Amino acid sequence: MILEIHDVSKNFGGLQALSDVSLSVPEGEILGLIGPNGAGKTTLFNVINGVYPPTNGRVFFQSKEVTAKKPYHLAKMGLARTHQIVQPLEELTVRENVMVGACFGKEDHGLGSARELAEEVLDFVGLGERKDQMAASLNVAQKKRLELARALAARPTLLLLDEVLAGLNPSEISAMIETVAEIREQGITIIMIEHVMHAVMNVSERVVVLDYGRLISEGTPEEVSHDPKVIEAYLGDPKLAEEIASGGQQGGGL
Amino acid sequence: MKILRKPGFWLPIMLVLLLGLWPVMTDNAANREVVNSILVSVALASSLNILLGYTGYVSFGHIVFFGFGAYTGFYLMSEQGWPIYAAMIMAGLVPAVLAYLLGSAILRLRGAYFALATIGINEAARAFVKNFDPLGGSVGMQLNFQIYNDYGGAAQALWLTYYLLLGVTIVILIVSYLVRFSKFGLGLMAIRENEDAAEVMGVVAPSAKTRAYVISAFFPGIVGLLFFFKNATILPGDAFRLHLSIETIVMVMLGGAGTVLGPVLGGAGYQRLRGTLLVTPLFRNVQLVVAGVLLLTIILFIPAGVVGWLRYHVRGLRRVLE
Ligand SMILES: Nc1ncnc2c1ncn2[C@@H]1O[C@H](COP(=O)(O)OP(=O)(O)OP(=O)(O)O)[C@@H](O)[C@H]1O
Ligand SMILES: [Mg+2]
Numbered sequence: 154m155i156l157e158i159h160d161v162s163k164n165f166g167g168l169q170a171l172s173d174v175s176l177s178v179p180e181g182e183i184l185g186l187i188g189p190n191g192a193g194k195t196t197l198f199n200v201i202n203g204v205y206p207p208t209n210g211r212v213f214f215q216s217k218e219v220t221a222k223k224p225y226h227l228a229k230m231g232l233a234r235t236h237q238i239v240q241p242l243e244e245l246t247v248r249e250n251v252m253v254g255a256c257f258g259k260e261d262h263g264l265g266s267a268r269e270l271a272e273e274v275l276d277f278v279g280l281g282e283r284k285d286q287m288a289a290s291l292n293v294a295q296k297k298r299l300e301l302a303r304a305l306a307a308r309p310t311l312l313l314l315d316e317v318l319a320g321l322n323p324s325e326i327s328a329m330i331e332t333v334a335e336i337r338e339q340g341i342t343i344i345m346i347e348h349v350m351h352a353v354m355n356v357s358e359r360v361v362v363l364d365y366g367r368l369i370s371e372g373t374p375e376e377v378s379h380d381p382k383v384i385e386a387y388l389g390d391p392k393l394a395e396e397i398a399s400g401g402q403q404g405g406g407l
Numbered sequence: 408m409k410i411l412r413k414p415g416f417w418l419p420i421m422l423v424l425l426l427g428l429w430p431v432m433t434d435n436a437a438n439r440e441v442v443n444s445i446l447v448s449v450a451l452a453s454s455l456n457i458l459l460g461y462t463g464y465v466s467f468g469h470i471v472f473f474g475f476g477a478y479t480g481f482y483l484m485s486e487q488g489w490p491i492y493a494a495m496i497m498a499g500l501v502p503a504v505l506a507y508l509l510g511s512a513i514l515r516l517r518g519a520y521f522a523l524a525t526i527g528i529n530e531a532a533r534a535f536v537k538n539f540d541p542l543g544g545s546v547g548m549q550l551n552f553q554i555y556n557d558y559g560g561a562a563q564a565l566w567l568t569y570y571l572l573l574g575v576t577i578v579i580l581i582v583s584y585l586v587r588f589s590k591f592g593l594g595l596m597a598i599r600e601n602e603d604a605a606e607v608m609g610v611v612a613p614s615a616k617t618r619a620y621v622i623s624a625f626f627p628g629i630v631g632l633l634f635f636f637k638n639a640t641i642l643p644g645d646a647f648r649l650h651l652s653i654e655t656i657v658m659v660m661l662g663g664a665g666t667v668l669g670p671v672l673g674g675a676g677y678q679r680l681r682g683t684l685l686v687t688p689l690f691r692n693v694q695l696v697v698a699g700v701l702l703l704t705i706i707l708f709i710p711a712g713v714v715g716w717l718r719y720h721v722r723g724l725r726r727v728l729e
Contacts, residue, residue, distance in 0.1 A: 202607065228609030236607075242600035244665075253597045256590050257609030264590050303608060 154216070155180045155311055155342050156201070161210030163196055163366075170196040172366045173210070178311075183333075183343045185357030185374070187350070189386055192363040194346045195237055198313050202227045202234055214311070231259040233309035235300035237316045237346070243289035250288050250299055251275055251306045258307020270306055278302045278332060294325050301329075305336065312336065314345040318352055330356060354378065362386065410584070415729030419580050419671045423449060426675070427573040436562075439569055441682070443637075447630055448678040450576045451651075452658035452670035453583050454626040459656065460664035461592055462619045463599025464514070467652045468525035469627060471532045472502035474646035476628010477635045478542055484636070485550050491558070491636060495571070498632040499625045506624030510617040517602070526649070533647035547642035568633045575633070579626050584667045586622065587729070595619050596665070650695050654681070657698050660705045663712030667729050672713055677701075 156178040163171040170193045178184055186194050200207045201214075206221035213219065219227055233254070242250050248271050255267035255274075262270060275281050278298045283291065291299060297317050304312055314333070318326050330352055337343055337356075347353040353360060354374040362370040362377060364386040370377050377383055410416045427446065430439035455469045480498030483489040489497075513524040537545045558564040586592045594615045597605035606612050635641040654677065662673025677698075684694055709716045717724050 204603070204607070224603075224606045225609045225611045228607060234607060236604070240601050240604035240607075242597055242604065244600055245596055249593065249596075253593060253605065253610065254608050256593060257597075257605075257611075259609075264588075264593070267590075307609065 154178060155214070156344075157213040158197075158201070159211045159213075161197070161200055161207045161212065163193070163200055163205060164208045170366050171200065171207070174363070174366070174368050176361060176368065176371075178342060178344060180310075180342055181340060183337050183345070183356060183358050185353035185360040186344055186346045186363065187348070187353055187360060187377075188363035192386075193366040194363055195315055196366075197363070198234060198315055198344075198346070202232055202313065225257070228258055228307060229261070231308075231310035232313070233258060233304035233307040233311075234313035235297070235304050235315055235317055237319070239293070239296040239300055241288035241291065241296050241299055243287065245288060246284065247275065247280055247286050247288055247291065247299060247302075248272065248284040251284075251302045254303035254306035255308075258309065260308045267306070270308075271302075274302045274306045277305070277335075279328070293320050294322075297321065297329070301332070309341060311342045311344070314343060314347075316346055316348065318347055318349045326352065410588070413729075414727045415667065416584050418727060419584075419668045420577055422668075422671055423573070423576055423580065427576075430569070436565070439566070443569055443572060444682070445675050445678045446572050446576045447634055448655075448658055449671050449674035450572070450579050450630045451627055451655045452662065452674035453576070453579045453667075454623045455655050456659050456664060456666075456670045457583060457586055457595075457623040458619050459659050460666065460669070461587060461595040461599065462616060464616065464620075465522045465656065466525045466623075467522055467649070467656070468528040468532075469623070469655050470646075470648060470652040471529055472506065472624040473627040473631035473634075473651070474532060474536070474643075475505060475631075476502045477631030477641060477646050478536060478548075479628065480632030481548055481550070481635055481641045482542060484554065484632075485548055491567075491571075491632075495575075495629050495632055498628040502628040503621045503625040506620045507617060510620040514613065514616045514620060525652075529647060529649050529652060533643050536647065537643040543641075545643060547640060547645075550636070550639040552639065565637060568637050572630065572633045575626065575629050580667065580671070582622065582626075583670075584729075586619075587665075587667055591615065591618070599665070650698070653695070653702075654698050657702045657705070660702060660710075660712055663714030663716075663718075666712070666714040666718075669712050669714040676713075 154177045158174060158176040161171055161174045174197060188194050199205045201212055203222045203224045203226065211218060211220045214227065214230060214232060251271035251274055252267040255262045255270045272284065275284050278301050280295060280298050280302060288299060301317060318329055321329060326349060333356060357374055360374050360377040361368055362383050369382045369386060370380040426442055430442050451469065451473065458464050458466055476498035479501040480494035483494045483497055484491060509528065513521060516524055536542055555561040555564040558567050594610040597610050598612050598615060602612055658673040658677045659670050661677055662671065663669025681694060684697060705712065711719065714728050718728055
């Protein structure tokens with residue numbers, strides 16, 4: 154198991170964002186993490202990579218306990234993530250943004266090799282043309298790709314993707330899904346949070362569902378999409394519920 | 408060495424060297440005094456830039472290091488009979504250690520909270536020195552004029568401190584360039600842009616920030632020692648002037664925070680302006696008001712400073728101005 158989460162809870166004041174979540178992710182898996190808005194998905198990522206310490210519970214990454222370790226410890230161990238709300242280093246160039254990932258991530262590159270790696274990764278995510286631009290000048294879709302490029306330049310073993318498809322148009326979505334599939338082929342374990350159901354359902358080997366901070370369902374996309382608890386969780390959003398029930402086959406999504 | 412071929416490396420150094428050689432060529436002590444005060448400004452601004460410009464932490468306490476270093480070196484020279492060279496090293500090291508200790512405590516604060524803490528440090532440092540008798544308390548310390556004989560007499564000693572200041576200023580510019588274009592510097596700039604995102608990417612922000620703070624604190628003390636050695640007197644009120652901290656920030660912002668050249672232009676430009684204002688009776692007492700208005704104007708209209716503005720508007724200059 155590359156990642157193990159044991160009974161993790163997280164409270165924000167009176168709000169219980171996560172309640173006793175346990176989860177194991179085997180190496181090489183691509184795991185979908187879904188759930189309605191406010192279910193605690195991003196919070197789970199934040200607890201895994203050390204942005205917040207959990208209120209209770211323990212986290213193991215590559216069999217080492219990392220509970221409440223700092224984000225930079227986890228980054229150096231080989232964990233990289235993207236942010237749902239993009240966090241570009243605005244006044245640095247696109248290339249420099251990605252070089253930060255390469256320099257300070259798992260492989261600890263020097264500036265020279267970081268630069269080469271950055272260009273390679275930028276070509277891979279389709280931002281090769283923009284490497285000398287300031288990150289602030291990118292549009293949202295490009296900033297999402299920049300998030301991905303920075304994470305990949307760290308040469309991670311585990312990659313956490315937080316809604317990389319949100320805000321993209323259909324053709325950008327299919328391009329991004331292709332990119333994610335290619336990353337997967339490089340042997341990187343991926344957990345992806347996604348609201349675009351047909352994408353998660355098609356790409357993931359396994360899906361877990363959070364609702365009000367609880368893990369309510371877990372299984373293959375097929376199993377999860379027929380789980381009444383999941384359908385109920387999404388009742389507030391009948392269109393999405395219907396989409397899940399049909400296994401996300403007809404596409405669309407948000 | 409590749410950097411020797413970079414115009415961005417040479418330009419600031421050449422500017423300072425040319426300026427620095429002018430009094431030597433004209434062999435004129437009055438010119439020397441003018442350039443001396445410009446060099447003090449450039450050195451203070453460039454060292455502050457490592458924290459303010461590269462790392463994005465606004466410190467109102469830069470002058471504390473100037474004051475502490477000066478006091479340390481002055482004490483070693485006047486009370487312990489150290490030669491100026493050894494005293495210079497201690498004048499750098501003691502503030503650097505102080506910055507390390509302070510940094511571990513206050514660099515955890517972000518934004519305005521860090522800035523406020525540094526104001527407190529400025530005031531605390533002055534109060535401490537004023538009441539600390541071994542450093543002369545409120546009457547400060549004086550150098551015995553005999554000491555200048557060790558350096559070939561008063562006139563010679565003044566030239567010596569001038570050359571030392573010129574040398575130190577150039578060393579600061581070299582360090583500034585090396586930091587700016589190193590992996591360490593990339594980490595600092597990542598912190599400046601977004602500290603949380605930088606940590607997620609693996610930048611060990613607490614230690615990087617502390618190192619930046621220590622480097623920026625090493626140089627002002629040496630400058631301070633040279634400054635007060637020349638005056639032969641040191642007083643708490645002169646060594647810890649909060650408004651000099653503010654003016655140093657103005658210099659960095661004016662020239663362009665986060666660039667190597669910016670603090671050179673900003674320091675020189677502001678110092679010239681100040682020199683003019685000080686001899687104009689109307690403005691003598693409103694020097695700080697002018698600094699404030701200038702700062703406001705920069706922040707509102709050219710937040711990237713002169714160098715940032717030029718880089719943005721004149722494409723061809725981007726390779727030259729860094
Ligand atoms: N730093 C914080 N302080 C207080 N409350 C927070 C904080 N972060 C998240 N929360 C709360 O925790 C709950 C879970 O939020 P989280 O962002 O994890 O949801 P999510 O599943 O990612 O939702 P979305 O699909 O909208 O991104 C929400 O009620 C949110 O308001
Ligand atoms: Mg979220």
